[in-house]
Amino acid sequence: MGSKTSSQPSSNHRTLPKAPTGIQGLDEITQGGLPRGRPTLVCGSAGCGKTLLAMEFLVRGATEFGEAGVFMAFEESAEELAQNVLSLGFDLNKLVRQRKMAIDFVRVERSEIEETGEYDLGGLFIRLNAAIERIGAKRVVLDTIEALFSGLQNEGILRAELRRLFRWLKDKGVTAVITGERGDGTLTRRGLEEYVSDCVILLDHRINDQISTRRMRIVKYRGTTHGTNEYPFLIDEDGFSVLPITSLGLQHEVSTERVSSGVARLDAMLGGKGFYRGSTILVSGTAGTGKSSLAGHFARAACDRGERCLYFAFEESPGQIIRNMRSIGIDLASCLKKGLLQIHSSRATFYGLEMHLALIHKMIQQADPSVVVFDPVGALMQAGTHQDAHAMIVRLIDFLKSRDITAMLVNLTSGGEALERTQVDISSIVDSWLLLRDIELGGERNRAMYVLKSRGMKHSNQLREFLITDRGVDLLDAYIGPEGVLTGSSRVSLEAREKAAMLASQQESERNERNRQRKREALEARIAAMRKEFEIEDSESALVAAQESARSERLQEDRRMMAKSRRVDEGNGSTQPRGKQDSR
């Protein structure tokens, strides 16, 4: 338990003194507690927790704030009371022994009492006063003083005495809580609100569609500001807690840090870095599209970063989730063992919405996770009306944002509905929205995913085929052709066809290349042949020329010889006549 967070806004500089209740959340709504030294009326129908609220006020006063208290019970004996609150960890007998608390059971039995003439409630005053004096009490509870009306007949006297009692309590300076049963159209059956007007708290326990929700509202609180909404509260083993969730605004800090979705390709689609920390991600889709698998990845990724993750499951048990995730290669059991992951499974219809909200709130406060998964968030619809569920989820998201928790809300879109419609109309308040859908084509059903929106980041507009493999989720480029998006076998067959076509074209080009090569070779061969031919011709013609010159030389020689033989004048120089040889 320890000290509760009671954030006192600095705006009330001059507010009236308050007595902290120590009750989680109540001090926040009342901005500090109940009016000190004044009576507060707590009213509500039977079984809504009035006595418990009053009791916790006293117990916490005694244990946490050092203010002793007197509990004057009109309906239950001290033993019964002690027994009833023992389950909440309040040991009344011990407190009584320590003189931190006094319990006085005032039994009013109509059948034993006859009234004649004038009287007053001096006995009650004396008893109360004695108890207050004995332990130096600062707090008083009267539970339920209306019981007097059933025991005593003279209402005129009673009313006058009650007025005197409340006046007296104020004069005494004790902070009092007076409980009252709710009446028809009035806050209390006997109109106690007429006397106790400083602070009136209304508790409500209503049943909607067989599901009960507890709510609290501060009807009035004189001289101070206070939250005016209805706040859900719950009573569990730690006592009373009020959830001031509706008081959240839109002032939360925003982070620019990014966190991975756990699927690399998905991160790539989200500007390469994943989601913003503290953002709210909606994953919606029809049944069996892999929403939970995506959530599993997300949870695992958080644990891998060493962050704590809280997984709220409304349809599966923790064991089932772990087994199913393991089948696609996501090991959550080890995260669970390390204490980084907590899985809370509860049927949505098990409690009312407020109780769910309260429990979620509480668990988040205890576990202080950085990542939260709700699977599926739409199941909460079953726990209340549509409107309530919507309001609750808005409050939940606000709460998560205020704590900088990245939340993944898984939402089932039922068949036949527009895909862009979520069960609880939360699409407008989420930051990122991943839409999973199935595509029926060629006799099979395949999954596809796209990022419908993602605030504040560049994100892919591409439809991706969403594959669930043994190693988790994988995203593939989807084929978009004239026939639309192709997935699964169609994609595979198209891939095969494309591969074949590519092969064919490759072969074609190889053939072309070969042809070219051949042509070149042929050409070169021809060139070589021609060159050869030319060389032959060339050498032949050279030979002919040589022969010719040799012949003409020979002829000349012959002529000279002939001339010599004919004794031609040396000086003549003319060609020697051929007859020379003949003369020899």
Add this chain to the structure above:
Amino acid sequence: MKKNGMTEKKSPLTLDEIGRKPLKAEEEKWDLRLYVAGQTPRSIAAFANLKRLCEEHLAGRYHIEVVDLIKHPQLAAGDQILAIPTLVRKLPQPIRKIVGDLRDTERALVGLQLRPGKS
């Protein structure tokens, strides 16, 4: 102590009452306790009314104890006293309580079961 004469042990019978003894349970002891808070006119009136009533109907076999809660506040819880004044019939059983100053004798008698009530 300071019961101021309000504690009456056995009052001497007057002649008038001797002849008017109750019809039944003659020897029954009546043990009455009157809770008051201080000497207020109302408590004095209550005591006077009670005494008169007892003398008339229970002469000789009643005992009245007056408890001042201002002096003994711890005694209030035992008999579950809320209203002041309250008369508690301790005996005969069962315990009966009559709140008020006993101004209405008829109702007081009904309350003490000295006279059959109108159910």
